[in-house]
Structure formats: structure tokens, C-alpha cells
Amino acid sequence: MTPQQPSRLIIASRESRLAMWQAEHVRAQLSLLYPQCSIEILGMTTRGDQILDRALSKVGGKGLFVKELEVAMAEGRADLAVHSLKDVPMDLPDGFELAAVLEREDPRDAFVSNDYASLDELPPGAVVGTSSLRRQSLIAARYPHLVIKPLRGNLDTRLGKLDRGDYAAIILAAAGLKRLGLPERIRTTLTPEESLPAAGQGAMAIEIVSGRTDIDLRAVLAPLNHAATEQAVRAERKVSKVFGGSCQIPLAAFATVVGDSMHLTAMVATPDGKRTARAELSGAAHAPEALGQQVSDLLGQQDAHAILAACKVQADAAPDV
Numbered sequence: 001m002t003p004q005q006p007s008r009l010i011i012a013s014r015e016s017r018l019a020m021w022q023a024e025h026v027r028a029q030l031s032l033l034y035p036q037c038s039i040e041i042l043g044m045t046t047r048g049d050q051i052l053d054r055a056l057s058k059v060g061g062k063g064l065f066v067k068e069l070e071v072a073m074a075e076g077r078a079d080l081a082v083h084s085l086k087d088v089p090m091d092l093p094d095g096f097e098l099a100a101v102l103e104r105e106d107p108r109d110a111f112v113s114n115d116y117a118s119l120d121e122l123p124p125g126a127v128v129g130t131s132s133l134r135r136q137s138l139i140a141a142r143y144p145h146l147v148i149k150p151l152r153g154n155l156d157t158r159l160g161k162l163d164r165g166d167y168a169a170i171i172l173a174a175a176g177l178k179r180l181g182l183p184e185r186i187r188t189t190l191t192p193e194e195s196l197p198a199a200g201q202g203a204m205a206i207e208i209v210s211g212r213t214d215i216d217l218r219a220v221l222a223p224l225n226h227a228a229t230e231q232a233v234r235a236e237r238k239v240s241k242v243f244g245g246s247c248q249i250p251l252a253a254f255a256t257v258v259g260d261s262m263h264l265t266a267m268v269a270t271p272d273g274k275r276t277a278r279a280e281l282s283g284a285a286h287a288p289e290a291l292g293q294q295v296s297d298l299l300g301q302q303d304a305h306a307i308l309a310a311c312k313v314q315a316d317a318a319p320d321v
């Protein structure tokens with residue numbers, strides 16, 4: 001069935017430069033597909049953008065970046081929302097669904113510094129900026145002589161704080177820097193062996209309201225879906241979901257797809273990096289959730305639940321920054 005040609009589409013987006021780049025990217029692809037369609041971007045601020053003085057894990061997690069966009073769609077002010085998949089909760093609220101996952105950019109973490117070329121070069125006591133529990137846990141485990149300080153805000157804000165001298169180095173997603181045309185800020189990319197990426201890192205997703213009767217939006221957006229990326233992130237997000245699904249625990253999950261087969265590696269750890277469980281398996285690319293469940297089971301056999309309990313204790317004891 002040919003999808004109905006839309007005559008007008010409104011894309012809801014956060015207003016950060018990265019979010020706007022991503023919305024613009026989706027708009028450009030849609031205009032090629034539907035040249036008659038008028039497509040607008042509705043920029044909005046979310047609570048996640050406003051609350052910059054506390055760790056996200058303390059104020060409600062990922063949902064804070066998507067809620068306002070969902071309200072705009074529910075009220076008919078927008079038809080679709082473009083998100084960094086990493087920021088999308090594992091369970092969407094009733095009445096919403098992901099209609100497409102776009103081809104993944106570089107999924108790795110990037111080491112960014114004006115003075116040092118890599119984590120290995122940082123001297124004892126050097127301050128590294130990150131508010132990601134996953135990145136924090138990794139650095140604490142491998143570089144116990146470094147000091148980790150929280151770093152929130154959009155990419156430009158974070159780079160500004162680095163340039164002001166607040167940190168010796170910061171860790172960011174390579175994808176964001178590449179999309180914003182700042183690949184030269186990356187001093188080193190951390191391999192997945194060094195820093196296993198977060199579930200969905202580097203991928204964009206399009207969210208819609210389910211069951212619209214006026215237009216088949218799923219069909220309209222289907223050509224933007226990248227099958228291999230969708231399979232990979234479904235496996236990764238399954239692991240996230242099994243272990244509680246938000247930013248409250250250091251959790252990494254990374255899948256690669258080659259043809260019909262997929263390899264998934266996942267890890268949970270304590271924020272201090274002292275306890276880690278890691279597991280990996282290959283399986284069929286067409287059954288991503290099954291592989292995600294199997295890898296989660298392997299993590300469970302390795303004491304992952306005790307690690308989660310220890311995480312909760314450390315999170316409750318941590319200062320509220």
C-alpha cells in the first residue's frame with residue numbers, strides 16, 4: 001500500500017543545537033521523500049534542559065527530555081518528535097510509539113581535552129567532567145587517581161565549561177560532536193572495549209502518537225528506518241529494560257549487526273567501578289529482544305542483582321549534584 005502523502009508535518013524538537021540539527025536532518029529526508037509536503041520544526045525547551053544543577057539520575061531520568069514533546073504531539077501541535085534514542089525511556093507512555101530508528105552515527109565515547117591526548121595522559125588529581133554514571137564508573141575503575149566532577153548541559157555548554165578551564169578533560173558522545181561539525185574536538189575515541197557505549201548511543205528515533213486515523217504516519221516514516229540499527233538498538237534497549245531502564249545505574253549495552261547475525265555486549269557496574277558484570281553473545285539479528293534477554297540472564301548469573309543493590313546504596317549516599 002502506498003502511504004498517504006502528507007501535506008503538512010510538524011516536527012517537535014528540543015532547542016539545543018544538536019537536537020535542531022537532528023530535526024533538520026529528518027526534515028531534509030522527509031522533504032526528499034515528500035516534496036509537496038510543507039514541513040516545519042517546532043522548537044521547545046524541556047525540563048531536562050532547564051534543570052542543570054542536579055544529576056539527571058536524581059531528578060527523574062530520561063523522560064525529562066521527551067515529555068514536553070509528547071504533550072505537543074498529544075495536543076496536535078506536532079506530528080512527530082525527533083530524539084536522541086539514548087534519551088528515550090525504555091517504556092513510552094501509553095499512546096506513543098517509535099515509528100523509525102535512523103542509521104546510527106559513531107556510537108563511541110570521545111575523550112575531549114585542550115591539554116591532553118588521552119585518559120592515560122592525565123596526571124593524578126586531574127578533573128574529568130561527566131554526569132553519566134556509566135562513564136563515571138568506567139573512569140573510577142581504570143583511573144582511580146582521577147577526580148570525576150559532574151557536567152550537565154547541552155554540548156555547547158559542556159564544551160564551554162571545558163574551555164573555561166573547569167575540567168582537564170570531558171567525555172562526550174562522538175556522535176554529537178560529529179553531527180555538530182566539531183570532529184576536531186575529539187582527541188581520542190574510546191573503543192567499545194575501553195568504554196562500552198550506552199544503549200542507543202549515536203542513534204536517532206522518531207516518536208509519534210499511536211493510532212492516528214487521519215494519516216498512516218508509520219507508513220510515511222517507514223522509509224527513514226534503518227533495519228540494522230533498529231535491530232541493534234532493540235537488543236540494547238532490552239538489556240536496559242531488564243535492569244530498570246533509566247539513568248540510575250551504570251549500564252552499557254552495545255550491539256553490532258552483520259547480515260543476519262548480531263553480537264551484543266552488555267555491562268552493569270557500581271558507580272565506584274569496583275564491581276562489574278559483563279556478558280556477550282551472538283544471535284539472530286531478527287530476534288533482538290531474545291538476545292537482549294539472554295545477555296541479561298548471563299549478567300544476572302554474574303551477580304548483577306547484587307551490583308544493582310550496591311548501586312542503590314551508593315546513589316542514596318551520593319551528594320545531590
Ligand SMILES: NCc1[nH]cc(CCC(=O)O)c1CC(=O)O
Nearest residue numbers: 084086172173175176201202203
Ligand atoms: N545524554 C545526553 C546526550 N544524548 C545524546 C547525546 C549525544 C548523541 C547520541 O548519543 O546520539 C548526548 C550527549 C552525550 O552523551 O555526550
